[in-house]
Amino acid sequence: EVQLVQSGAEVKKPGESLKISCKGSGYTFTNFWIGWVRQMPGKGLEWMGIIYPGDSDTRYSPSFQGQVTISADKSINTAYLQWSSLEASDTAMYYCARQMYYYDSRGYYWYFDVWGRGTLVAVSS
Protein backbone atom coordinates (compact mmCIF):
# COMPACT_ATOMS: atom_id res chain seq x y z
CA GLU A 1 0.00 0.00 0.00
CA VAL A 2 1.30 3.42 -0.97
CA GLN A 3 1.51 5.65 2.09
CA LEU A 4 2.87 9.00 3.14
CA VAL A 5 3.38 9.29 6.88
CA GLN A 6 3.85 12.78 8.23
CA SER A 7 5.46 13.82 11.50
CA GLY A 8 3.36 14.88 14.46
CA ALA A 9 1.85 18.19 15.45
CA GLU A 10 4.17 20.97 16.53
CA VAL A 11 3.71 23.93 18.88
CA LYS A 12 6.42 26.55 18.47
CA LYS A 13 7.16 30.15 19.35
CA PRO A 14 7.78 32.94 16.85
CA GLY A 15 11.38 33.02 15.73
CA GLU A 16 11.97 29.31 16.31
CA SER A 17 13.04 26.92 13.57
CA LEU A 18 11.16 23.81 12.51
CA LYS A 19 11.53 20.87 10.15
CA ILE A 20 8.59 18.56 9.47
CA SER A 21 8.79 15.30 7.58
CA CYS A 22 6.92 13.08 5.18
CA LYS A 23 8.00 9.44 4.79
CA GLY A 24 6.95 7.47 1.76
CA SER A 25 6.45 3.73 1.57
CA GLY A 26 4.97 1.14 -0.75
CA TYR A 27 6.48 2.62 -3.92
CA THR A 28 9.81 3.73 -5.39
CA PHE A 29 10.25 7.03 -3.56
CA THR A 30 12.85 8.42 -5.94
CA ASN A 31 10.59 8.12 -9.00
CA PHE A 32 7.82 10.53 -8.00
CA TRP A 33 7.67 14.20 -7.08
CA ILE A 34 6.48 15.05 -3.57
CA GLY A 35 4.52 18.25 -3.03
CA TRP A 36 3.68 20.37 -0.01
CA VAL A 37 0.33 22.10 0.46
CA ARG A 38 -0.63 24.62 3.14
CA GLN A 39 -4.08 25.01 4.62
CA MET A 40 -4.50 27.85 7.04
CA PRO A 41 -7.31 27.55 9.63
CA GLY A 42 -10.68 27.64 7.90
CA LYS A 43 -9.09 28.42 4.54
CA GLY A 44 -8.37 26.76 1.23
CA LEU A 45 -5.45 24.81 -0.19
CA GLU A 46 -2.23 26.56 -1.23
CA TRP A 47 0.44 24.86 -3.39
CA MET A 48 3.84 25.55 -1.81
CA GLY A 49 6.25 23.57 -3.94
CA ILE A 50 7.47 20.17 -5.07
CA ILE A 51 10.65 18.14 -4.95
CA TYR A 52 11.91 15.20 -6.99
CA PRO A 53 13.69 13.00 -4.47
CA GLY A 54 15.73 11.29 -7.17
CA ASP A 55 17.87 14.36 -7.76
CA SER A 56 16.39 16.93 -5.31
CA ASP A 57 15.15 19.14 -8.16
CA THR A 58 12.82 21.59 -6.39
CA ARG A 59 10.21 24.09 -7.56
CA TYR A 60 8.65 26.71 -5.29
CA SER A 61 5.59 28.86 -5.53
CA PRO A 62 6.71 32.50 -5.62
CA SER A 63 4.50 33.01 -2.55
CA PHE A 64 6.69 30.63 -0.55
CA GLN A 65 10.11 31.05 -2.19
CA GLY A 66 12.55 32.21 0.48
CA GLN A 67 10.06 31.55 3.25
CA VAL A 68 10.50 27.77 3.49
CA THR A 69 12.94 25.13 2.34
CA ILE A 70 11.87 21.85 0.76
CA SER A 71 14.36 18.99 0.84
CA ALA A 72 14.53 15.21 0.69
CA ASP A 73 16.71 12.36 1.89
CA LYS A 74 16.27 9.54 -0.59
CA SER A 75 18.24 7.12 1.59
CA ILE A 76 15.36 7.11 4.08
CA ASN A 77 12.49 7.89 1.67
CA THR A 78 11.68 11.14 3.44
CA ALA A 79 10.83 14.65 2.29
CA TYR A 80 11.02 17.70 4.50
CA LEU A 81 9.59 21.17 4.88
CA GLN A 82 11.49 23.58 7.07
CA TRP A 83 11.42 27.09 8.44
CA SER A 84 14.38 29.01 9.84
CA SER A 85 12.27 31.54 11.73
CA LEU A 86 8.58 30.87 12.27
CA GLU A 87 5.90 33.53 12.37
CA ALA A 88 2.39 33.37 13.79
CA SER A 89 1.10 33.46 10.22
CA ASP A 90 2.75 30.07 9.61
CA THR A 91 0.08 28.48 11.78
CA ALA A 92 -1.59 25.97 9.50
CA MET A 93 -2.01 22.35 8.51
CA TYR A 94 0.68 21.20 6.11
CA TYR A 95 0.08 18.26 3.79
CA CYS A 96 2.54 16.34 1.70
CA ALA A 97 1.31 14.49 -1.37
CA ARG A 98 2.73 12.28 -4.10
CA GLN A 99 2.57 13.73 -7.56
CA MET A 100 1.46 11.04 -9.98
CA TYR A 101 1.19 11.50 -13.72
CA TYR A 102 -0.79 10.27 -16.68
CA TYR A 103 0.87 10.63 -20.07
CA ASP A 104 -0.64 10.78 -23.50
CA SER A 105 0.09 12.55 -26.76
CA ARG A 106 -0.97 15.88 -25.27
CA GLY A 107 1.60 15.72 -22.51
CA TYR A 108 2.00 14.90 -18.83
CA TYR A 109 -1.07 15.23 -16.65
CA TRP A 110 0.11 15.75 -13.07
CA TYR A 111 -2.02 15.19 -10.00
CA PHE A 112 -1.66 14.43 -6.29
CA ASP A 113 -2.92 10.87 -5.89
CA VAL A 114 -1.80 10.02 -2.35
CA TRP A 115 -1.78 12.45 0.55
CA GLY A 116 -0.37 12.39 4.05
CA ARG A 117 -2.70 13.04 6.97
CA GLY A 118 -1.17 16.44 7.56
CA THR A 119 1.04 18.06 10.19
CA LEU A 120 -0.50 20.80 12.27
CA VAL A 121 1.92 23.61 13.04
CA ALA A 122 0.87 26.13 15.68
CA VAL A 123 3.01 29.21 16.25
CA SER A 124 2.20 31.38 19.24
CA SER A 125 4.01 33.39 21.83
Next chain:
Amino acid sequence: DIQMTQSPSSLSASLGDRVTITCRASQTIGDFLIWYQQKPGKAPNLLIYAASSLQSGVPSRFSGSGSGTDFTLTISSLQPEDIATYYCQQTFNTPRTFGQGTKVEIK
Protein backbone atom coordinates in the same frame (compact mmCIF):
# COMPACT_ATOMS: atom_id res chain seq x y z
CA ASP B 1 0.48 32.77 -11.61
CA ILE B 2 -2.70 31.32 -13.08
CA GLN B 3 -5.70 32.29 -10.97
CA MET B 4 -8.44 29.69 -10.47
CA THR B 5 -11.90 30.95 -9.55
CA GLN B 6 -14.63 28.61 -8.36
CA SER B 7 -18.32 29.31 -8.14
CA PRO B 8 -20.31 29.20 -6.07
CA SER B 9 -18.28 29.47 -2.86
CA SER B 10 -20.92 27.38 -1.13
CA LEU B 11 -24.16 25.67 -2.02
CA SER B 12 -26.98 23.86 -0.31
CA ALA B 13 -28.80 21.07 -2.10
CA SER B 14 -31.18 18.22 -1.31
CA LEU B 15 -30.24 14.58 -1.35
CA GLY B 16 -30.59 13.23 -4.87
CA ASP B 17 -30.12 16.64 -6.48
CA ARG B 18 -27.76 17.24 -9.37
CA VAL B 19 -24.97 19.55 -8.22
CA THR B 20 -22.70 21.56 -10.50
CA ILE B 21 -19.54 23.41 -9.49
CA THR B 22 -17.70 25.68 -11.90
CA CYS B 23 -13.99 26.48 -12.08
CA ARG B 24 -12.56 29.19 -14.33
CA ALA B 25 -8.88 29.71 -15.12
CA SER B 26 -7.37 33.15 -15.74
CA GLN B 27 -5.69 31.82 -18.91
CA THR B 28 -6.13 28.78 -21.07
CA ILE B 29 -4.91 25.56 -19.44
CA GLY B 30 -6.06 22.93 -21.96
CA ASP B 31 -7.45 20.07 -19.91
CA PHE B 32 -4.79 20.21 -17.20
CA LEU B 33 -7.40 20.43 -14.47
CA ILE B 34 -7.85 18.37 -11.31
CA TRP B 35 -10.74 18.08 -8.85
CA TYR B 36 -10.32 17.13 -5.20
CA GLN B 37 -12.79 16.49 -2.40
CA GLN B 38 -11.93 17.41 1.18
CA LYS B 39 -14.06 16.28 4.10
CA PRO B 40 -13.78 18.10 7.45
CA GLY B 41 -10.62 17.18 9.33
CA LYS B 42 -9.30 15.04 6.48
CA ALA B 43 -6.73 15.35 3.75
CA PRO B 44 -7.97 16.08 0.22
CA ASN B 45 -8.94 13.14 -1.96
CA LEU B 46 -8.44 12.98 -5.73
CA LEU B 47 -11.66 12.74 -7.72
CA ILE B 48 -10.84 13.65 -11.31
CA TYR B 49 -7.68 14.33 -13.32
CA ALA B 50 -7.17 15.58 -16.88
CA ALA B 51 -10.47 17.46 -16.50
CA SER B 52 -12.67 14.43 -17.06
CA SER B 53 -10.87 11.20 -16.08
CA LEU B 54 -12.38 9.58 -13.00
CA GLN B 55 -9.85 8.36 -10.44
CA SER B 56 -10.11 4.65 -9.67
CA GLY B 57 -12.52 3.98 -6.80
CA VAL B 58 -14.42 7.25 -7.14
CA PRO B 59 -18.19 6.79 -7.55
CA SER B 60 -19.51 7.26 -11.08
CA ARG B 61 -21.94 9.96 -9.92
CA PHE B 62 -18.93 12.30 -10.09
CA SER B 63 -17.97 13.65 -13.49
CA GLY B 64 -15.83 16.44 -14.88
CA SER B 65 -15.90 18.36 -18.11
CA GLY B 66 -14.42 21.37 -19.82
CA SER B 67 -11.26 22.61 -21.48
CA GLY B 68 -9.47 25.87 -22.06
CA THR B 69 -10.61 28.15 -19.26
CA ASP B 70 -13.98 26.79 -18.11
CA PHE B 71 -14.51 23.56 -16.23
CA THR B 72 -17.32 21.82 -14.38
CA LEU B 73 -17.59 19.20 -11.67
CA THR B 74 -20.97 17.49 -11.53
CA ILE B 75 -22.45 15.24 -8.88
CA SER B 76 -25.37 13.54 -10.59
CA SER B 77 -27.25 12.59 -7.44
CA LEU B 78 -26.08 14.12 -4.16
CA GLN B 79 -25.45 11.62 -1.37
CA PRO B 80 -24.88 12.27 2.36
CA GLU B 81 -21.22 11.24 2.06
CA ASP B 82 -20.65 13.95 -0.55
CA ILE B 83 -20.81 16.69 2.07
CA ALA B 84 -17.38 18.27 1.67
CA THR B 85 -15.44 21.11 0.15
CA TYR B 86 -14.39 20.68 -3.46
CA TYR B 87 -11.28 22.22 -4.99
CA CYS B 88 -10.07 22.54 -8.54
CA GLN B 89 -6.37 22.78 -9.34
CA GLN B 90 -4.56 23.64 -12.56
CA THR B 91 -1.50 21.57 -13.46
CA PHE B 92 -0.68 23.43 -16.68
CA ASN B 93 2.32 25.08 -15.05
CA THR B 94 3.89 25.89 -11.70
CA PRO B 95 2.81 27.11 -9.24
CA ARG B 96 -0.01 24.60 -9.57
CA THR B 97 -2.69 26.85 -8.12
CA PHE B 98 -5.94 25.78 -6.48
CA GLY B 99 -9.35 27.36 -6.59
CA GLN B 100 -10.69 28.80 -3.35
CA GLY B 101 -13.04 25.87 -2.79
CA THR B 102 -16.78 25.19 -2.92
CA LYS B 103 -18.49 23.96 0.23
CA VAL B 104 -21.38 21.59 -0.40
CA GLU B 105 -24.05 21.20 2.29
CA ILE B 106 -27.35 19.39 2.56
CA LYS B 107 -30.51 21.48 2.47
